[in-house]
Amino acid sequence: MSAEREPIGVIGTGYVGLVTAVGFAELGSDVVCVDIDAEKVARLERGEIPIYEPGLAELVEKNRERLTFTTDIAVALERARLLFVAVGTPPTYSGDADLSAVHAVVAAMPASDRHALVMKSTVPVGTGAAIKRAFVEQGKPGFRYVSCPEFLKEGTAVADFLRPDRVVVGDDGDWAGDAVVELYRPLLNAEHGGKGPAAPLGELVRTDIASAEMVKLASNAFLATKISFINEIANVCEETGADVVEVARGMGLDERIGPRFLNAGIGFGGSCFPKDVTALKQLAGNSGYHFQLLNSVIEVNELQKRRVIGKLEKHLGTLVGKRVALLGLAFKPNTDDMREASSLVLAARLQAAGASVVAFDPISAAVAKPLLGGVELAGSPLEALTGADAAVLVTEWQEFRDLDLGVVADAMAGDVLIDGRNALDGAAAAAAGLRYEGIGRPAPRPAAQPSSAVGV
Numbered sequence: 001m002s003a004e005r006e007p008i009g010v011i012g013t014g015y016v017g018l019v020t021a022v023g024f025a026e027l028g029s030d031v032v033c034v035d036i037d038a039e040k041v042a043r044l045e046r047g048e049i050p051i052y053e054p055g056l057a058e059l060v061e062k063n064r065e066r067l068t069f070t071t072d073i074a075v076a077l078e079r080a081r082l083l084f085v086a087v088g089t090p091p092t093y094s095g096d097a098d099l100s101a102v103h104a105v106v107a108a109m110p111a112s113d114r115h116a117l118v119m120k121s122t123v124p125v126g127t128g129a130a131i132k133r134a135f136v137e138q139g140k141p142g143f144r145y146v147s148c149p150e151f152l153k154e155g156t157a158v159a160d161f162l163r164p165d166r167v168v169v170g171d172d173g174d175w176a177g178d179a180v181v182e183l184y185r186p187l188l189n190a191e192h193g194g195k196g197p198a199a200p201l202g203e204l205v206r207t208d209i210a211s212a213e214m215v216k217l218a219s220n221a222f223l224a225t226k227i228s229f230i231n232e233i234a235n236v237c238e239e240t241g242a243d244v245v246e247v248a249r250g251m252g253l254d255e256r257i258g259p260r261f262l263n264a265g266i267g268f269g270g271s272c273f274p275k276d277v278t279a280l281k282q283l284a285g286n287s288g289y290h291f292q293l294l295n296s297v298i299e300v301n302e303l304q305k306r307r308v309i310g311k312l313e314k315h316l317g318t319l320v321g322k323r324v325a326l327l328g329l330a331f332k333p334n335t336d337d338m339r340e341a342s343s344l345v346l347a348a349r350l351q352a353a354g355a356s357v358v359a360f361d362p363i364s365a366a367v368a369k370p371l372l373g374g375v376e377l378a379g380s381p382l383e384a385l386t387g388a389d390a391a392v393l394v395t396e397w398q399e400f401r402d403l404d405l406g407v408v409a410d411a412m413a414g415d416v417l418i419d420g421r422n423a424l425d426g427a428a429a430a431a432a433g434l435r436y437e438g439i440g441r442p443a444p445r446p447a448a449q450p451s452s453a454v455g456v
Ligand SMILES: NC(=O)c1ccc[n+]([C@@H]2O[C@H](COP(=O)([O-])OP(=O)(O)OC[C@H]3O[C@@H](n4cnc5c(N)ncnc54)[C@H](O)[C@@H]3O)[C@@H](O)[C@H]2O)c1
Pocket: 011, 012, 013, 014, 015, 016, 017, 034, 035, 036, 037, 040, 086, 087, 088, 089, 101, 104, 105, 120, 121, 122, 123, 150, 151, 152, 153, 154, 271, 272
């Protein structure tokens, strides 16, 4: 066990909490992980990982000695000064963030001059200020507060923690902010005392609490805007004969734009983008500002999920009695997270239109099952495709990219393949006799085309 690294507590052991805990353990800290879900804690104590996240199980195993799992917050308070908060902040019906779990943590803190809460959960701007006021009202004025928003991506969360682009620390310039920076030091670039230019290390952004809170919301809102933007370009491409994949490539080579988050598809989902975009829109509205752009980002995303129905109807006519196979359910590959997944909307719309829906996902079937009433879950892609009138690629798992499209065509009863992520080889699909349609792309020619060199 490390004598030098500061021990920490992590409250909430979901995607963010568990990765944060294991990441800091890997850097040498002893970590007390607290969760109110006793079953989850028991599973973690047995060495079971409740979520699917590449590399996480191995890292938990490697750092088992440094990790304590408990439902008792007193253990964390006794062993650590810094308590990282990673509880959920889901949307309420109004779209505001539900901060009840955060408030429960604040209320559970004792009067102390020795401790600080370090907020990893995504919260509206002003939450830190409100929590500091609550500490004073609750007779705990010495309790410190730091905003340290999390930017990890599900599917690459462990790598993101260990190689952050940036570490944002918003604080009042006291010991707690210094201690958080110190914990992250090995991951920061040389200018901030990290390991130097050999490894791609993160930039430190040390700022005030409100600005740190806004960095998180604004970052997610910007990425969501980029996705809705390229989806609208894709929709115009469909009307005009341009190919959005070529367009995105040509745009992305401009370093002011960059290539990422320019993949047209059937819309964004997940536990963060939809809720954070809505929360920022609500936050602006509650402050008297109408955030017009974000309204459109949300609306475009909702419509984008439903455009697949129109594509299917174009090829099949009525969907009544048609069997449609969904390839993928998770909101993106390499995760089992089904929160706000496009597949949920799609399955419900297909069923409402009279289709029967069969689906396959390599990892998330168990998580998805209770959410997908009436959807048949298959044990393999081919089982899902067998006898289907149409197939829709919903999540671009590698397993689907690797499918032999000739075998797919043979298995299906019909021939319609909608590629909701532009992940498949359209020319190969057409050569296999499938009516292939991507998002924002012209119909492919059956023979494989050499990729065109676009001069920009
Ligand atoms: N998932 C992501 O990719 C991601 C990325 C960046 C930021 N975030 C933000 O991080 C926060 C956590 O997200 P998540 O996906 O890890 O959530 P999650 O639902 O996977 O995990 C939250 C955990 O907190 C526990 N919990 C709830 N109330 C508690 C309490 N009072 N005491 C102790 N434990 C409690 C729950 O039992 C659960 O295990 C959210 O605010 C989210 O917006 C998430």
